[in-house]
Amino acid sequence: MIKTFSIGGIHPQDYKISAEASIENFPLAETAYISMSQHLGAPAEPVVAKGDYVKVGQLIAKANGFISANIHTSVSGKVISIEQLQDLAGNISQHIVIRREGDDWMENIDKSEDVIRTIKFSGEEIIAKIAENGIVGLGGAAFPTHIKLSPVPNKKAGCLIINGSECEPYLTSDYRVMIESPEQILIGTKIMMKALNVQSAFFGVEENKPKAIGILKEIAAKSYPYIKIVTLKKRYPQGGEKQLIDAITGRRVPSMGLPVDTGVVVQNVGTALAVYEAIQKNKPLFEGVVTITGECITEQRNFRLRVGTTYETIISAIGGFPKDAVKLISGGPMMGKAVSRMDAASVKSTSALLLLTENQTKRGEEGSCIRCAKCVNSCPMGLEPYLLNKLSMAGRVEDLEKHMVHDCIECGCCSYTCPSNIPLLDAIRLSKYQVLKIIRSRP
Amino acid sequence: MRKLLVSPAPHIHGRESTKGLMRDVIIALAPSLLVSIYFFGFSAIKLILVGVVSCVLVEYVIQKYIVKTKVTVSDCSAVVTGLLLALNLPPSAPWWIVFIGSVVAIGIAKMTFGGLGQNIFNPALVGRVFLLVSFPVIMTDWTIPVSWFRGGIDASSGATALSIVKEGLAQGLTMDQIFEANNFSYSRMLFSKIGGSVGEVSALALLAGMAYLLIRRVIKPHIPFSIIGTVFLFTGIFWLIDPQQYADPLFSILTGGILLGSIFMATDYVTSPMSKPGMILYGVGIGVITVLIRYFGSYPEGISFAILIMNACVPLINKYMHPRRFWKEVKNG
Numbered sequence: 001m002i003k004t005f006s007i008g009g010i011h012p013q014d015y016k017i018s019a020e021a022s023i024e025n026f027p028l029a030e031t032a033y034i035s036m037s038q039h040l041g042a043p044a045e046p047v048v049a050k051g052d053y054v055k056v057g058q059l060i061a062k063a064n065g066f067i068s069a070n071i072h073t074s075v076s077g078k079v080i081s082i083e084q085l086q087d088l089a090g091n092i093s094q095h096i097v098i099r100r101e102g103d104d105w106m107e108n109i110d111k112s113e114d115v116i117r118t119i120k121f122s123g124e125e126i127i128a129k130i131a132e133n134g135i136v137g138l139g140g141a142a143f144p145t146h147i148k149l150s151p152v153p154n155k156k157a158g159c160l161i162i163n164g165s166e167c168e169p170y171l172t173s174d175y176r177v178m179i180e181s182p183e184q185i186l187i188g189t190k191i192m193m194k195a196l197n198v199q200s201a202f203f204g205v206e207e208n209k210p211k212a213i214g215i216l217k218e219i220a221a222k223s224y225p226y227i228k229i230v231t232l233k234k235r236y237p238q239g240g241e242k243q244l245i246d247a248i249t250g251r252r253v254p255s256m257g258l259p260v261d262t263g264v265v266v267q268n269v270g271t272a273l274a275v276y277e278a279i280q281k282n283k284p285l286f287e288g289v290v291t292i293t294g295e296c297i298t299e300q301r302n303f304r305l306r307v308g309t310t311y312e313t314i315i316s317a318i319g320g321f322p323k324d325a326v327k328l329i330s331g332g333p334m335m336g337k338a339v340s341r342m343d344a345a346s347v348k349s350t351s352a353l354l355l356l357t358e359n360q361t362k363r364g365e366e367g368s369c370i371r372c373a374k375c376v377n378s379c380p381m382g383l384e385p386y387l388l389n390k391l392s393m394a395g396r397v398e399d400l401e402k403h404m405v406h407d408c409i410e411c412g413c414c415s416y417t418c419p420s421n422i423p424l425l426d427a428i429r430l431s432k433y434q435v436l437k438i439i440r441s442r443p
Numbered sequence: 444m445r446k447l448l449v450s451p452a453p454h455i456h457g458r459e460s461t462k463g464l465m466r467d468v469i470i471a472l473a474p475s476l477l478v479s480i481y482f483f484g485f486s487a488i489k490l491i492l493v494g495v496v497s498c499v500l501v502e503y504v505i506q507k508y509i510v511k512t513k514v515t516v517s518d519c520s521a522v523v524t525g526l527l528l529a530l531n532l533p534p535s536a537p538w539w540i541v542f543i544g545s546v547v548a549i550g551i552a553k554m555t556f557g558g559l560g561q562n563i564f565n566p567a568l569v570g571r572v573f574l575l576v577s578f579p580v581i582m583t584d585w586t587i588p589v590s591w592f593r594g595g596i597d598a599s600s601g602a603t604a605l606s607i608v609k610e611g612l613a614q615g616l617t618m619d620q621i622f623e624a625n626n627f628s629y630s631r632m633l634f635s636k637i638g639g640s641v642g643e644v645s646a647l648a649l650l651a652g653m654a655y656l657l658i659r660r661v662i663k664p665h666i667p668f669s670i671i672g673t674v675f676l677f678t679g680i681f682w683l684i685d686p687q688q689y690a691d692p693l694f695s696i697l698t699g700g701i702l703l704g705s706i707f708m709a710t711d712y713v714t715s716p717m718s719k720p721g722m723i724l725y726g727v728g729i730g731v732i733t734v735l736i737r738y739f740g741s742y743p744e745g746i747s748f749a750i751l752i753m754n755a756c757v758p759l760i761n762k763y764m765h766p767r768r769f770w771k772e773v774k775n776g
Binding site for chain 1: 447448449450451453454455456457459460461463464496515518520544558559560561663713715716717718719761765766767768770771
């Protein structure tokens with residue numbers, strides 16, 4: 001049976017034009033710019049100094065605080081500087097800049113293609129190793145994985161959900177991983193099940209990826225019967241954490257709550273692969289699969305890309321910025337971030353680079369709200385975007401909270417669907433953070 | 444360095460537009476327009492043309508010369524108002540009455556409130572009701588104009604089915620006698636052989652329009668279905684109590700303006716509620732008020748008034764009826 005979430009959602013055309021491009025290794029850049037703020041939480045603290053020689057996979061920065069993650073170098077070579085640089089949005093963070101010399105890996109990393117099936121570690125050892133290897137959630141938020149897998153007081157996870165829905169248009173990196181490393185991600189799933197001490201796992205994949213569903217089902221049935229492959233309806237935002245839990249278990253994550261409140265932990269396909277590699281291959285998270293796509297480029301690609309590669313380098317590798325492209329997006333067209341600087345570098349959670357032409361991304365002229373209620377009907381959280389937009393404009397913070405603006409998941413369905421081209425989410429997002437701040441400041 | 448376009452997500456749009464939605468409504472009205480032209484000939488063409496042209500003209504003149512704001516007639520909402528106004532008039536209505544209706548509909552009901560999206564009452568209905576109270580004789584004269592291609596309307600039954608029933612009951616006739624005397628049948632109601640306003644002639648054409656609107660997701664089924672359902676249920680109760688004094692529920696739905704009103708008038712975006720529970724409440728309200736006016740008021744038909752009354756309640760409905768939230772906050776002490 002095909003499952004889906006219960007309210008709202010939209011059906012954008014999926015444009016998975018890069019789906020058939022196999023994963024290739026991206027040519028190594030001359031210089032890597034590795035940010036200390038690649039994850040949610042406190043920036044990591046550098047443990048190398050200018051002039052040090054580092055090997056691929058070597059720890060260069062240590063987690064600093066409870067919510068933070070280790071960072072490892074993606075290239076071998078000399079640290080040439082540690083400086084404040086801007087990220088894709090212009091935010092400044094500390095970066096370790098490494099001039100590459102060859103491709104010299106840490107000896108303990110298993111570079112072979114062998115699939116290692118036996119798990120030698122206990123739950124605690126797994127969580128410790130995941131932390132050590134700097135794994136973060138690759139679904140977008142980059143939340144440190146070891147924290148998500150650690151037990152929360154008074155809350156018990158009963159099952160694990162792997163998010164393979166990849167519901168954003170254009171993105172195909174998770175799809176390629178599911179096609180090319182299906183058993184590795186199932187082992188990664190098994191490892192996380194052990195860490196969480198749960199007996200069952202669900203693996204949700206949207207119906208527009210029948211090949212991935214077929215392969216995963218076959219392997220799971222043969223060797224991992226406790227992992228259930230669930231076919232999901234093609235509907236955005238199917239891969240939203242709350243929507244996915246609703247679709248698969250029928251449970252609703254409370255407002256301001258966590259998935260674990262429903263007894264579920266959700267991890268992404270990319271994270272499952274990173275976990276497999278960290279535990280079975282001793283490989284820290286310093287590279288990941290990135291889709292490079294857009295109808296304005298001739299060749300659609302899926303690359304295995306090292307962290308810290310600048311957008312400049314990536315775009316020149318595909319033959320430069322296409323003439324008619326105006327916007328470069330890191331991520332998907334619904335929730336991705338527009339890149340503002342080509343000299344900014346990729347991070348652990350970079351999953352796609354999408355090039356859009358003016359025609360594709362141009363915002364139409366804003367008209368008056370005709371009260372068609374399309375935003376209300378498309379909101380997967382059951383909110384009233386037209387109202388939240390108006391309240392935001394009026395700065396009515398109390399009413400915004402009453403109408404649950406803090407529940408907004410920023411999926412963009414409201415703006416996407418508005419026939420009057422009102423940028424609903426722009427205003428709602430701003431007041432959402434304002435209201436969240438107020439809620440969190442309460443005793 | 445290359446100039447990059449930077450803006451917040453989402454970076455793509457569904458490409459649906461106000462104009463596109465209005466175009467869909469016009470397409471959905473097409474079957475009813477064609478049927479009315481077939482039955483009423485030039486009279487229907489005249490009403491429709493005058494309605495559309497004067498609505499657009501009034502909006503243009505007000506925006507360009509009076510308010511001096513951006514002219515937005517290209518969004519086609521005035522075209523829809525004009526069409527709906529024409530469809531709500533008796534086929535024999537003179538052209539100038541449509542013009543007056545248009546001035547009231549656009550000028551008073553829409554533009555004085557601030558134009559598209561701001562009006563509280565459905566403009567076409569305000570126009571119609573204004574005409575009904577101002578020109579009661581013309582607006583209830585259901586004689587069928589001479590037409591080149593008049594199909595099969597009975598020359599004898601110019602009056603609407605509802606007024607025939609109301610008058611018959613007043614004369615002390617029973618339902619059976621009225622039905623027999625006027626040769627009413629469901630097929631006549633479906634295929635347009637009973638008099639009524641321009642757009643009410645064929646139930647089938649209206650239903651085809653509804654199907655189109657639902658398939659194209661222009662409207663949600665909540666409003667039309669709750670109105671039709673309520674009318675069916677409410678008139679059904681009366682009918683069960685005394686079938687000789689009250690028409691049967693199917694007759695009640697197929698005659699008068701229930702279909703035209705519930706599919707095209709009550710679903711007007713601007714003047715209907717935003718949440719699904721609100722839409723259902725609004726529809727039930729319209730259904731109940733319509734039946735009350737039909738059975739206990741002095742007018743044979745009450746859906747126009749019912750919709751306008753419920754239009755007035757929409758801000759209140761929006762304030763208290765919210766969509767089903769993903770997570771309903773539990774109030775704990």
